[in-house]
Amino acid sequence: MNEACAAAFAAWGLTPALWGLTPASWGQTPVFTWLFAAACAAITWSCAVCAEPLPDFQIENPAPGVYVHYGEQAEMTPANAGDIANLGFVVGDRCVAVIDTGGTYAVGRALRLAIRRVTSKPVCYVINTHVHPDHVFGNAAFADDAPVFVGHATLAQSLRRRGPNYLNALTRDLGAVAAGSALVSPTHAVASDERLDLGGRSLGVRAWKTAHTDGDLTVFDESSGTLWLGDLCFVGHLPVVDGSLRGFLSAIRELRTVTAQRVVPGHGRAAAWPAAIAPQARYLERLLADVRAALAAGTPLAQAIDGVGYDAAERWLLADRFHKRNVTAAYAELEWDE
Amino acid sequence: MSSRVLSAVLALWLATSAVSRAQDNDAAANPIWQRLHAQLFGGAPISVGDSVVALETPTRAEDAAIVPVAMRAQFAQTKERYIDKLWLIIDDNPSPIAAVFQFTPSSGRADIETRVRIEQYTHVRAIALVSDGTLHMATNYVKASGGCSAPAGKDAVAARAHLGDMRLRVYDAPAAGRAALVQLMISHPNDSGLAMDQLTRNYAPPHFVRSVEVRHGANLVMSATVDFSISENPNFRFYFVPGDAGELEAKVVDNQNLAFTASVKLDSPRVGAVSAPR
Ligand SMILES: [Zn+2]
Numbered sequence: 001m002n003e004a005c006a007a008a009f010a011a012w013g014l015t016p017a018l019w020g021l022t023p024a025s026w027g028q029t030p031v032f033t034w035l036f037a038a039a040c041a042a043i044t045w046s047c048a049v050c051a052e053p054l055p056d057f058q059i060e061n062p063a064p065g066v067y068v069h070y071g072e073q074a075e076m077t078p079a080n081a082g083d084i085a086n087l088g089f090v091v092g093d094r095c096v097a098v099i100d101t102g103g104t105y106a107v108g109r110a111l112r113l114a115i116r117r118v119t120s121k122p123v124c125y126v127i128n129t130h131v132h133p134d135h136v137f138g139n140a141a142f143a144d145d146a147p148v149f150v151g152h153a154t155l156a157q158s159l160r161r162r163g164p165n166y167l168n169a170l171t172r173d174l175g176a177v178a179a180g181s182a183l184v185s186p187t188h189a190v191a192s193d194e195r196l197d198l199g200g201r202s203l204g205v206r207a208w209k210t211a212h213t214d215g216d217l218t219v220f221d222e223s224s225g226t227l228w229l230g231d232l233c234f235v236g237h238l239p240v241v242d243g244s245l246r247g248f249l250s251a252i253r254e255l256r257t258v259t260a261q262r263v264v265p266g267h268g269r270a271a272a273w274p275a276a277i278a279p280q281a282r283y284l285e286r287l288l289a290d291v292r293a294a295l296a297a298g299t300p301l302a303q304a305i306d307g308v309g310y311d312a313a314e315r316w317l318l319a320d321r322f323h324k325r326n327v328t329a330a331y332a333e334l335e336w337d338e
Numbered sequence: 339m340s341s342r343v344l345s346a347v348l349a350l351w352l353a354t355s356a357v358s359r360a361q362d363n364d365a366a367a368n369p370i371w372q373r374l375h376a377q378l379f380g381g382a383p384i385s386v387g388d389s390v391v392a393l394e395t396p397t398r399a400e401d402a403a404i405v406p407v408a409m410r411a412q413f414a415q416t417k418e419r420y421i422d423k424l425w426l427i428i429d430d431n432p433s434p435i436a437a438v439f440q441f442t443p444s445s446g447r448a449d450i451e452t453r454v455r456i457e458q459y460t461h462v463r464a465i466a467l468v469s470d471g472t473l474h475m476a477t478n479y480v481k482a483s484g485g486c487s488a489p490a491g492k493d494a495v496a497a498r499a500h501l502g503d504m505r506l507r508v509y510d511a512p513a514a515g516r517a518a519l520v521q522l523m524i525s526h527p528n529d530s531g532l533a534m535d536q537l538t539r540n541y542a543p544p545h546f547v548r549s550v551e552v553r554h555g556a557n558l559v560m561s562a563t564v565d566f567s568i569s570e571n572p573n574f575r576f577y578f579v580p581g582d583a584g585e586l587e588a589k590v591v592d593n594q595n596l597a598f599t600a601s602v603k604l605d606s607p608r609v610g611a612v613s614a615p616r
Pocket residue numbers: 130132212231240266
């Protein structure tokens with residue numbers, strides 16, 4: 001973006017140096033600074049749809065044909081361009097399946113370029129593990145590949161209900177960095193278990209009952225034993241409850257019995273399986289017990305939100321952003337058990 | 339140089355967004371409020387402050403779908419002076435008039451706790467009409483939640499399965515003459531609906547609670563006209579003054595004219611019964 005901008009000004013003979021606007025004098029010439037900035041912003045805007053790849057977009061190759069990109073453990077900001085969730089792809093003999101696409105078009109684009117560095121095989125599936133914006137807004141970067149967009153049976157409806165809010169918030173929080181990001185609905189709905197064939201390699205896709213959200217999918221690459229958990233597993237990043245706390249806990253109980261060579265959580269890195277999911281289980285079990293206790297004591301919601309704590313020794317990331325939200329969701333779910 | 343260009347762009351963006359935030363914070367200037375002021379109150383003067391009704395909201399909506407809000411009367415209801423109506427207004431929601439509550443001297447206190455959806459950065463207002471005809475307003479500014487929280491419901495399937503379940507509960511041991519806390523829970527999607535999707539033919543009609551009426555014998559305790567700015571599974575906490583024993587009864591009607599009732603006997607167990615739609 002910066003290079004594009006500087007190049008454009010150079011082409012017009014309007015470099016800041018020609019105006020005598022050396023870096024040191026910027027502070028004293030606010031009008032010129034603003035004019036330049038405004039012009040530059042306009043260029044950035046018009047060129048954002050041809051977004052440059054993210055400069056530091058890294059992929060790892062833990063097993064043959066398996067590629068993972070680990071997003072930053074943060075909220076979406078202009079600086080990280082919404083690159084906060086774990087994404088990846090699996091390469092078969094015939095074609096490539098993408099698993100989650102990132103929080104903006106720019107991230108999806110970077111992922112697509114990463115695929116092209118590895119293989120020229122077509123992208124035949126784009127799988128979204130769930131509706132959250134950090135996992136789906138890069139879908140638009142794959143539109144030209146005309147893949148099958150795969151999601152949980154509830155995903156299309158959830159995207160329609162939540163999508164406009166997600167898009168507003170994305171534009172609000174990321175501004176021009178969000179340009180090109182769009183809602184892309186699934187073209188194939190998964191209601192229970194399915195296999196997707198990539199040629200000599202198949203992925204098992206499973207739709208879960210309401211847990212992290214009411215439309216979570218996991219993806220299992222049989223040849224490498226790699227299990228993509230989406231946000232059914234958080235490592236480091238505080239787990240988020242946006243579906244059902246009880247459902248989340250029962251999904252975890254079941255997941256713990258699954259054998260896998262490696263797992264890819266939705267956020268953070270998993271060292272060993274199933275040990276990687278233990279801190280999340282502890283956090284959610286305590287949340288369940290503490291919210292139940294608050295309800296039994298007749299504590300109103302607003303006080304419970306401020307009063308129900310968590311184990312600080314676990315050193316969760318982003319707890320200040322998500323813990324109170326989790327208490328709210330848990331309270332609204334569990335109060336009907338009383 | 340290029341990083342300075344970037345910081346200049348950022349500075350410009352920050353400067354313009356700071357200007358718009360400052361405007362946002364001017365509660366009186368909000369054009370939506372100005373329109374509502376004319377529409378609902380004929381532009382009548384409204385005193386600003388919390389001497390009649392205090393408004394409690396979080397400063398930030400942690401979960402956009404469930405934001406606790408309390409409107410608290412600053413004096414007890416008496417025949418001589420009482421709060422007649424309370425409006426709960428969320429300026430920048432698609433439907434700003436979240437609820438209008440009506441009270442009587444039998445309410446004891448004109449307090450309401452409920453939960454609302456917050457779509458974006460917005461002013462929230464509690465406006466009281468006192469029996470002497472004066473209007474009073476308390477205003478808070480609530481920041482929207484983070485980008486991965488949406489005001490939609492969490493589990494559409496579960497919401498449908500339990501439609502119309504109700505809980506009516508009296509918290510304090512009923513004592514004549516003293517205001518007792520009541521909670522009414524209604525299992526309902528309280529949904530604004532979705533327009534027809536031309537591609538998928540997917541359609542969800544609006545389905546939300548329209549009115550709530552709570553009576554103690556012949557006395558009206560509280561009635562409300564509500565909207566889909568109220569969260570899924572509408573929840574109201576309020577007061578009433580128990581007179582004789584008898585029953586406390588809640589009647590709820592939604593926009594599809596489904597009616598639900600619940601009641602609790604005041605001299606026996608304190609958790610009320612559940613009824614199916616009729
Ligand atoms: Zn998520």
